[in-house]
Amino acid sequence: MGLLGWFNHDVITVLDFNREDFEVLFSEAVNMEKYAKSRLDILNDKVLALAFFEPSTRTRLSFETAMLRLGGRVIGFSGTEATSMAKGENLADTIRMLDSYANAIVIRHSLEGAAKFAAEIAESPVINAGDGSQNHPTQAMLDLYTIWREFNIIDGLSIGILGDLKYARVVNSLVQALSYYKVKLHLISPELLKPRRELLEFMNSRGMVYDWTDDPHNVIGDLDVLYVVRIQRERFPDPIEYERVKGAYRVDLKLLSRAKPNLVILHPLPRVDEVDFTVDNTHYAKYFRQAGLGVPLRMALLKLILKGGD
Amino acid sequence: MSSKKELIISKIRDGVVIDHIPAGRALVVLRLLGISGREGFRVALVMNVESRKLGTKDIVKIEGRELTKDELNLVALVAPTATVNIIRDYDVISKFKVVVPEVIEGLIKCKNPRCITNQQREPIRSRFRVVSRDPLKIVCEYCGTIHELNDIEKSLGVS
Ligand SMILES: [Zn+2]
Numbered sequence: 001m002g003l004l005g006w007f008n009h010d011v012i013t014v015l016d017f018n019r020e021d022f023e024v025l026f027s028e029a030v031n032m033e034k035y036a037k038s039r040l041d042i043l044n045d046k047v048l049a050l051a052f053f054e055p056s057t058r059t060r061l062s063f064e065t066a067m068l069r070l071g072g073r074v075i076g077f078s079g080t081e082a083t084s085m086a087k088g089e090n091l092a093d094t095i096r097m098l099d100s101y102a103n104a105i106v107i108r109h110s111l112e113g114a115a116k117f118a119a120e121i122a123e124s125p126v127i128n129a130g131d132g133s134q135n136h137p138t139q140a141m142l143d144l145y146t147i148w149r150e151f152n153i154i155d156g157l158s159i160g161i162l163g164d165l166k167y168a169r170v171v172n173s174l175v176q177a178l179s180y181y182k183v184k185l186h187l188i189s190p191e192l193l194k195p196r197r198e199l200l201e202f203m204n205s206r207g208m209v210y211d212w213t214d215d216p217h218n219v220i221g222d223l224d225v226l227y228v229v230r231i232q233r234e235r236f237p238d239p240i241e242y243e244r245v246k247g248a249y250r251v252d253l254k255l256l257s258r259a260k261p262n263l264v265i266l267h268p269l270p271r272v273d274e275v276d277f278t279v280d281n282t283h284y285a286k287y288f289r290q291a292g293l294g295v296p297l298r299m300a301l302l303k304l305i306l307k308g309g310d
Numbered sequence: 311m312s313s314k315k316e317l318i319i320s321k322i323r324d325g326v327v328i329d330h331i332p333a334g335r336a337l338v339v340l341r342l343l344g345i346s347g348r349e350g351f352r353v354a355l356v357m358n359v360e361s362r363k364l365g366t367k368d369i370v371k372i373e374g375r376e377l378t379k380d381e382l383n384l385v386a387l388v389a390p391t392a393t394v395n396i397i398r399d400y401d402v403i404s405k406f407k408v409v410v411p412e413v414i415e416g417l418i419k420c421k422n423p424r425c426i427t428n429q430q431r432e433p434i435r436s437r438f439r440v441v442s443r444d445p446l447k448i449v450c451e452y453c454g455t456i457h458e459l460n461d462i463e464k465s466l467g468v469s
Contacts, residue, residue, distance in 0.1 A: 090431040113426035113452025117434055132424050134453060198454050 006304035010119040011127045014137045014173050019180040024309060026145050028300035029293070035069060036296040043072035046306050049102035050076030051094065051118075052129070053109045058269060058291065059129050059139070063106050066298035072306075075101060078108075095121045103306055107131070125305050133167045139268055140173035142297045146290040147225055150264050154181040158222050162188040162249060163229035163274065165195040170229060170268045172199055179203070185210035186219040190245045193235060216249065221258045226251065226284075228267045228275055252276040256284060266290050322352075325373035327395040328385060333358050336368035338388050338466060342417070343372075343381060351375045364391060379406075384417060386410040387446070387462055414438045414448060418457070418465045425453040 006021065032040075048067045052060050055078055064074050076098075091114060098105050099122040107115050112132030119126035130136040148154055159178065165171050165187055175195075178185065179202070187195060191214055203210055213219055220226070228251055236242035251265065251274065267275055267287040279285050331339055336355045340347075347353060351374040361367035385392050386408035396404045416435040420427050427436040427450070438448040438457065446459045457465075 090433075091426075091429070092433050109426075110424070111426045111429065112422060112424050112454075113450070116452055117426045117432065131426075132453065198449075198456055201456070 005309060006301075007308035008125055009305060010125050011137050011301070011305070012116050012119055013128070013135045014140050014177040016137075022141065022144060022177075022180065025141060025297075025300055025304065026148055028304060028309070029145055029297045030149075032296035032299040032303070033293075036292075036299065039069055039071060040299075041071035042303060043067065043070040043306055046072040046103045047101065048072055048074050048076075048302065049098040049105045050074060050078065051082075051098055051105055051107045051109075052076065052078030053082045053091075053107070053114075054130070055079040056108050056130065058294070059108065060106075062294040062298050063127075063129065063302075065295050066302055069295065070299055070302060072302070076106075091118065092121050095126075098122070099124050104302070127301070127305070130169055133169045134172055136169045136173045137177075138298060138301060139170045140177040141301070142290065142294050143170070143174050143227065143266060143268070144177050145297050146266060146286065146293055147264070149289075149293065150286060151224065154178075154183065156182060157224040158184045158186065159225040159227065160186040160188055160216070160219055160223045161227045161229070162216055162251070164193045164231045164235060165189040165199075165229075166193045167232070167235060168229040171195070174227065175199060175203065175208075179206040179208055183209070184222075186223065187212040188214070188216050188219065188249075190214055190231070190249070192245075193231065216251070216255055217258070220255055221260065223260065223263055226259075226263060226265045228265065228271075230272060230274055246274075250274055250276060251279060253278055253282070256282065259284065321400055322354075322371050322373045322397055323400055325352075325371065325375065325397050326377055326382070327397060328370045328372075328382070328389075329367070329393045329395065330361065330364060330391045331368040331370065331385075331389040332364065332391060333366040333368055335389050336370050339368075339370055339385050339392070342384055342388060342466060343377065345372065345375070349375070367391075380411060383408050383411045384414070387414070387417075388466065390444075390446070410440055410443050410446065412440055413451075414440070418448075418462055420450045420453060420455060421457060421461050421465070422450065422453050422455040425450060425455065427452050 050060055060078055067074050095118045104125045105122055106127045106129050107118050108129040109131050112134045115128035115131045128135055128137055161171055187210060233242050263284050264286045265284045269287060269291050336357050354371040356369040358366050382394050392408045394406055395402045415437050418436055420436050427434050437451040439451055441447050441449050448457050
């Protein structure tokens with residue numbers, strides 16, 4: 001928590017940190033933006049292990065780039081290598097091996113709680129790059145950072161989260177992270193993909209201000225931020241229902257005709273077609289900037305964990 | 311203790327008497343304490359007897375086996391009304407009402423099939439934190455899934 005700071009700390013959920021920790025991280029990230037395309041040799045003696053039991057190009061490459069820009073080295077595996085490894089060895093043994101090679105471990109896994117379990121085994125700090133449909137803390141930190149870079153403030157904003165609010169792991173972590181700020185949340189999803197009971201109870205316990213609607217048109221005019229996540233076909237038992245829902249939740253120029261002029265649209269990417277390509281050319285579209293900030297944000301994170309603050 | 315009850319089971323010398331168990335739950339209480347009956351020590355069950363507080367109740371007596379307060383408190387998961395009497399040399403040396411512990415380790419299976427604690431190949435035990443005692447609500451420390459009394463009973467093979 002705040003007192004312990006970031007140095008040598010595991011990153012399992014955003015709830016392991018508090019608002020002051022985020023502020024430290026964000027000011028470090030602003031500094032790192034200067035070096036995101038060059039190099040800062042501060043982690044020359046460090047090795048980062050990337051254990052991607054489930055593929056994720058974007059998250060993996062941004063961690064890898066961040067480590068290289070800081071002068072460090074990267075080892076690890078992902079995708080098919082991970083599956084062949086999984087046949088022979090359990091997670092615990094794999095983590096023990098990586099722990100003996102590396103100074104920190106980044107893990108992505110399909111099972112919930114895998115990162116927490118890895119952190120209990122490893123002596124080196126473990127960073128959760130997504131486990132099951134529960135947590136993706138570094139994505140949520142990036143989302144918050146992007147919002148903060150856009151508005152210079154997070155308190156007071158009206159934030160809409162649209163899409164699969166039940167299974168998308170970024171939603172869980174983002175809502176948890178926003179609980180440290182005074183925001184108004186508009187949750188927008190089809191009935192079938194409403195937030196889980198666990199998340200609703202969390203928001204209630206934190207006294208968060210939120211409502212839910214199944215129609216983005218109801219709230220678009222009130223939003224400062226519209227955060228879009230994908231709705232996956234597999235979630236729907238009926239393909240016709242999926243097609244109908246997909247159309248109703250697509251963000252396009254028609255929906256945006258009623259938006260505030262300074263609305264910011266974010267998306268964790270990759271997208272399929274939930275944000276229409278015509279939106280890319282509007283000043284609302286900030287998802288590419290968001291993706292770009294992933295490297296400096298993770299540079300800041302790695303520096304704070306492996307080297308500490310100044 | 312009434313003479314009527316003493317007809318059913320005699321007093322024990324050293325051990326525990328768990329009283330005020332909701333009727334029909336005595337076997338589950340034994341399972342919860344890891345007692346199968348094959349261990350060799352003496353166990354007595356009384357089921358469905360009259361109780362002023364509960365209408366009907368069960369009683370379990372276990373002789374010759376030490377049980378810690380933490381172990382006994384687990385009984386509260388399925389028998390929140392239970393009271394425990396520790397017996398030494400025929401005397402009750404302490405008496406307490408069971409309370410659900412803060413953390414429950416290893417006993418209950420998480421109902422989320424995608425939870426890491428359900429992986430047989432991993433050296434991991436389930437761990438739950440109690441967030442509310444009445445009504446009972448516990449949360450898996452690994453995946454965050456909320457479990458209520460009926461989930462716990464299912465996991466323990468009750469009901
Ligand atoms: Zn679980």
